[in-house]
Amino acid sequence: MRLNDFQHARQEEFSAFARFEVAPFAADWDRDERIPDSVIEKLARSGYLGCVIPGEFGGPGWDLVTFGLLNEALGRFCPSLTDVLTVQTMVSAALLKWGSAEQKCTWLRPLAEGRITASFALTEPSAGSAIQSISANLASGSNGFVLNGTKKWISWAQFADVFLVFAKLGERSVACLVPRDSAGLSIEPIRNLMGFRAAGLAELHFENVGIPAANIVGKPGFAFSHVAQHGLHFARLSTACSALGLLRGCFEESASYAASRRIDGAAAGDLGMIRTLIARMGTDLSAAHALCHEACRSAEERLPQAIEAVLVAKYFASRAAVRAASDAVQIHGAAGCHGSAAVSRYYRDAKILEIIEGTTQVHEDILGRIFVDRAAACPRPTQPDADEHDRPTAGTRSASRLRDDRSLQPDGSAVSG
Amino acid sequence: MRVNDLDPSAEKQAIRHFILSSVALAQLDDDADLFEAGIVNSLFAVQLLTFVEKTFAIEVGMDDLDIDNFKSVNATAAFVQRRVGRAAA
Numbered sequence A: 001m002r003l004n005d006f007q008h009a010r011q012e013e014f015s016a017f018a019r020f021e022v023a024p025f026a027a028d029w030d031r032d033e034r035i036p037d038s039v040i041e042k043l044a045r046s047g048y049l050g051c052v053i054p055g056e057f058g059g060p061g062w063d064l065v066t067f068g069l070l071n072e073a074l075g076r077f078c079p080s081l082t083d084v085l086t087v088q089t090m091v092s093a094a095l096l097k098w099g100s101a102e103q104k105c106t107w108l109r110p111l112a113e114g115r116i117t118a119s120f121a122l123t124e125p126s127a128g129s130a131i132q133s134i135s136a137n138l139a140s141g142s143n144g145f146v147l148n149g150t151k152k153w154i155s156w157a158q159f160a161d162v163f164l165v166f167a168k169l170g171e172r173s174v175a176c177l178v179p180r181d182s183a184g185l186s187i188e189p190i191r192n193l194m195g196f197r198a199a200g201l202a203e204l205h206f207e208n209v210g211i212p213a214a215n216i217v218g219k220p221g222f223a224f225s226h227v228a229q230h231g232l233h234f235a236r237l238s239t240a241c242s243a244l245g246l247l248r249g250c251f252e253e254s255a256s257y258a259a260s261r262r263i264d265g266a267a268a269g270d271l272g273m274i275r276t277l278i279a280r281m282g283t284d285l286s287a288a289h290a291l292c293h294e295a296c297r298s299a300e301e302r303l304p305q306a307i308e309a310v311l312v313a314k315y316f317a318s319r320a321a322v323r324a325a326s327d328a329v330q331i332h333g334a335a336g337c338h339g340s341a342a343v344s345r346y347y348r349d350a351k352i353l354e355i356i357e358g359t360t361q362v363h364e365d366i367l368g369r370i371f372v373d374r375a376a377a378c379p380r381p382t383q384p385d386a387d388e389h390d391r392p393t394a395g396t397r398s399a400s401r402l403r404d405d406r407s408l409q410p411d412g413s414a415v416s417g
Numbered sequence B: 001m002r003v004n005d006l007d008p009s010a011e012k013q014a015i016r017h018f019i020l021s022s023v024a025l026a027q028l029d030d031d032a033d034l035f036e037a038g039i040v041n042s043l044f045a046v047q048l049l050t051f052v053e054k055t056f057a058i059e060v061g062m063d064d065l066d067i068d069n070f071k072s073v074n075a076t077a078a079f080v081q082r083r084v085g086r087a088a089a
Helices: A005-022 A026-032 A037-045 A064-075 A079-098 A101-113 A223-260 A272-300 A306-337 A342-353 A360-377 B008-020 B042-056 B073-088
Strands: A118-121 A137-141 A144-154 A162-169 A172-179 A185-189 A202-211
Touching: A005 A037, A005 A064, A026 A079, A026 A342, A037 A079, A064 A079, A064 A223, A064 A272, A079 A101, A079 A118, A079 A162, A079 A223, A079 A342, A118 A144, A137 A202, A144 A162, A144 A172, A162 A202, A162 A223, A172 A202, A172 A223, A223 A272, A223 A306, A223 A342, A223 B042, A272 A306, A306 A342, A306 A360, A306 B042, B008 B042, B008 B073, B042 B073
Parallel strands: A118 A162, A137 A162
Antiparallel strands: A137 A144, A144 A202, A162 A172, A185 A202
16 A cells, blocks of 8 residues: 555554554553543544544544544554544534535534534434434424434444434434534433443433524435435444454454464464464455555545445455454463453454444445446346346336335435444 | 536536446436436435536535436536536636
8 A cells, every 4th residue: 555655654643642542541441431531632632533624624634545544543452432533523524515604614613623522323223224214303393493212322422512413304314413412312321332332322312302403414305315324434434444453453463472372382373273363364454454545545536436445345344353353362262351351352342343334234235236236237248148138228127126116215225324 | 537628418428327337227318317217226326426526526515415406317417517607607
């Protein structure tokens, strides 16, 4: 991967930050289920919380390759901390793209400077990846709108100052900004998670919360298909690079352990079975690195294929992180099963990476459909059945599209997250 | 590809080509409603929007969020022409 001078300098800076400000404390944060305010303040002072926000709104406006390097560096030691950056970026990016001029002026500078943190409230107790099932309801009120409903598994919701909440306005999807101090909003922390224990997850209860019309983001009817999708695009990129960092952590811890651990007088790394596990890990690391960099680069260039590249990177890197974490514990043996071992935490955190921002299965469904549709659009000339005349025209839908009518709506359900 | 300087039919052709390279259709009527006919899903709608922004060097914002702007090849091309014309004015 070729980095420019700026990116290379930032990479060294992020690595030092992670090594000195994150690595020594990540186990404590995991045990305490909380990231200290002082750490969030350091992220803010370093410009990390608003790193993708452009200068006109007070951010450094870093490119997305640099954004990926930051996520990788933090994910190397603590994916919970990366998750804070993920949700801050999701809300910031959604506002940058679909926010009104007034919303940008009001919210982006505090977000960029890290004076406030944000959370992306999409999922509900009965609506995870299938966001069409969301039941949170926005209704017209005397001074704008009234919000009722419950959101669950919301990262950083225990501490965020503002929430981007997704709901239904009649049959249309809608997104709205809800400040933490809104009357009728109650926040219930979710404790004892398997992984991401320090990411401040919570359940949000909205009971007749007043929402001014000025807080609606985007236009009703486009919240799921455009506002949420835009945020999720950044979330998947962030999560993919965080998974890459965790994969690197598993590889480095395992290789180091295999080199130093003696078994019957020989290094563990001399055993073929250990070398096999580390070889798989190292190869996955190289592949994930290439995919994540390509995803960041194409997203930075705003190429139409970036959406697919980000999906592929998140899908591959999160699964590879789970495999690597499992093998890292295996290599460490009993020592890896103790809470004091970093790899035991990596093992718990890795599984979360495979679930958030669209599960592995959701990614398979979306990517499988993309690949099959593309093959149907560009049939190989050697295939006798793939004659142009056999392909449908606009009035005749292809078989693959007939399989899922719900996904065809403008505000459709083919959304991972 | 940058087609700002080309005639309107070039814009239409670029949009049509982009859609046909991704969906299983041999032909596409320029007036066919992409949503009504089930030609695009929400993910592709975002890809189309990204393509329009990148190819024609325009920024699609909140005020442009109208299904009528992207419902067909002709509608999308007309939207692009309006935006490019506005930028040039």
